[in-house]
Amino acid sequence: MASLRKILFVCDKNECTSFGRLTINLVKAVAKEFEPHVLWLKTPKFFGCSSDEKKSGDAEGLPYTSHEVWAKSLYTGYLSFRSPLKKLVKKIAPEIVFFIRPELGFLVPVVKGRTKTVMFVHDTFAETLYPNSLKFKLLNLFYIRPTVKADSFVYNSAWTRGEAALHFGSQMSQKPGTVIGCPIDSEMFNKPAQTPNFTEKKAFLRKFGIKNFDGMCLNVSLDEPRKNIETFFEMARLRPHIAFVRVGKFSERLRAIVNEKKLYNVYHFSEFQAHELRDFYRHSDLMVYPSLLEGFGLPPIEAIACGTPAVGAATSAVKENLEGVCPLIDPPTDAEAYAKVLDRVLAGENVVDNEKAAALLDRCSMKSFSQRVTTFFSTL
Numbered sequence: 001m002a003s004l005r006k007i008l009f010v011c012d013k014n015e016c017t018s019f020g021r022l023t024i025n026l027v028k029a030v031a032k033e034f035e036p037h038v039l040w041l042k043t044p045k046f047f048g049c050s051s052d053e054k055k056s057g058d059a060e061g062l063p064y065t066s067h068e069v070w071a072k073s074l075y076t077g078y079l080s081f082r083s084p085l086k087k088l089v090k091k092i093a094p095e096i097v098f099f100i101r102p103e104l105g106f107l108v109p110v111v112k113g114r115t116k117t118v119m120f121v122h123d124t125f126a127e128t129l130y131p132n133s134l135k136f137k138l139l140n141l142f143y144i145r146p147t148v149k150a151d152s153f154v155y156n157s158a159w160t161r162g163e164a165a166l167h168f169g170s171q172m173s174q175k176p177g178t179v180i181g182c183p184i185d186s187e188m189f190n191k192p193a194q195t196p197n198f199t200e201k202k203a204f205l206r207k208f209g210i211k212n213f214d215g216m217c218l219n220v221s222l223d224e225p226r227k228n229i230e231t232f233f234e235m236a237r238l239r240p241h242i243a244f245v246r247v248g249k250f251s252e253r254l255r256a257i258v259n260e261k262k263l264y265n266v267y268h269f270s271e272f273q274a275h276e277l278r279d280f281y282r283h284s285d286l287m288v289y290p291s292l293l294e295g296f297g298l299p300p301i302e303a304i305a306c307g308t309p310a311v312g313a314a315t316s317a318v319k320e321n322l323e324g325v326c327p328l329i330d331p332p333t334d335a336e337a338y339a340k341v342l343d344r345v346l347a348g349e350n351v352v353d354n355e356k357a358a359a360l361l362d363r364c365s366m367k368s369f370s371q372r373v374t375t376f377f378s379t380l
Contacts, residue, residue, distance in 0.1 A: 005034050006094040007034045007098060008038070008096070009036065010085070011038065011041065014040075018298075020046075022120075023038060023100055029183075029369055029374065030370075031063070034377075038065070069084040082110050093115075094115055096118055099150070102144045116151050116152070117149075118152050119150040120156075123294075124168075125293065125295075127167055128163075148171035152177055153177040156295050156317070157179060159316050160179075160317060161177065182296045182364070184301055184361070184365075196282060210267055214346070216284050217232075217235070217236075217243070217245070218247070219247070219248075219299075221247075221289075223249050223250075223254055228291055229254060230333075232246065232290055234335035236263050238339045239339050244265055244267070248270070249270055282306045285345055286308070289311070290313045290332055297312070300322060301321065304326070304357050311326060311351070313329055313330075313332030314329060325357050326352045326357070
């Protein structure tokens with residue numbers, strides 16, 4: 001029997017991060033048609049103690065060969081990651097080397113010409129949102145700009161593909177590329193056998209010290225200006241009888257906003273295990289996602305998969321994914337408009353188009369994602 005084609009995924013984040021989980025999902029997507037390898041570029045920020053190279057597999061037992069190389073940070077890895085990558089490519093001779101994000105673009109020239117190179121482009125935020133930041137100027141110049149040397153590109157959304165074409169120009173836009181999207185973990189994020197009623201929701205919230213509210217809104221986000229968390233907080237001010245729960249780092253900037261507005265109905269959780277996040281999705285009345293810019297935007301889709309309605313901003317890839325599925329707000333800073341959607345939900349109205357939601361979830365399934373990935377790889 002003919003041996004499978006080899007593919008090497010290169011990732012610098014652990015399996016608990018979005019990029020690490022995406023790497024594992026890509027392994028799942030190609031496991032039947034490729035012999036997958038993963039090179040983990042390990043740093044103390046994202047990984048624990050070093051360990052020897054080993055045979056590994058994901059939770060479902062899908063085999064892949066795991067390799068690792070260590071550095072103090074991605075910045076020192078600018079020099080120290082190059083030689084190990086070149087040696088590994090020579091050793092295993094993969095047909096494709098797949099880089100998980102543009103920040104690893106500095107490694108593309110290392111293997112260019114030795115194998116086919118593919119870069120996953122998620123957004124252009126680091127390059128475009130911080131024009132006056134010396135850190136991001138240097139990151140763009142030395143780490144991201146070599147991204148254009150890849151042989152082909154995959155994108156998480158059509159919006160990202162368009163933005164990347166504008167920013168990187170013809171060196172990227174004229175090369176082979178396709179939108180593969182991002183999958184959700186439907187085995188984790190799915191509807192419960194029975195939708196929690198009002199009493200069950202209140203009991204769930206009490207376990208986390210959230211008491212005496214008539215409902216709960218959820219937001220999952222980083223603390224970045226583009227996430228428009230201020231509008232979520234303003235929504236909390238407008239509806240003080242509702243608990244507003246945010247999953248994400250509670251920075252001093254956000255703390256100051258909460259204190260200034262005296263938002264006693266806002267609760268923060270720095271992080272959850274996946275099953276805890278799922279349970280919060282299931283027991284929320286509404287997932288609020290007012291982000292101004294998203295390359296994809298998984299949280300509202302995960303919430304819908306869990307049977308919870310969502311409302312988002314009519315912007316970027318959020319609009320691309322959710323238009324017609326659930327309410328979208330324009331302008332995205334109109335807190336009262338979000339609050340009125342909440343009022344409709346609490347009044348018992350179904351604000352989600354079930355048919356379009358089902359189509360969205362099918363498009364975000366691992367099966368559909370795998371088909372798109374393997375179809376594109378078959379053209380390389």
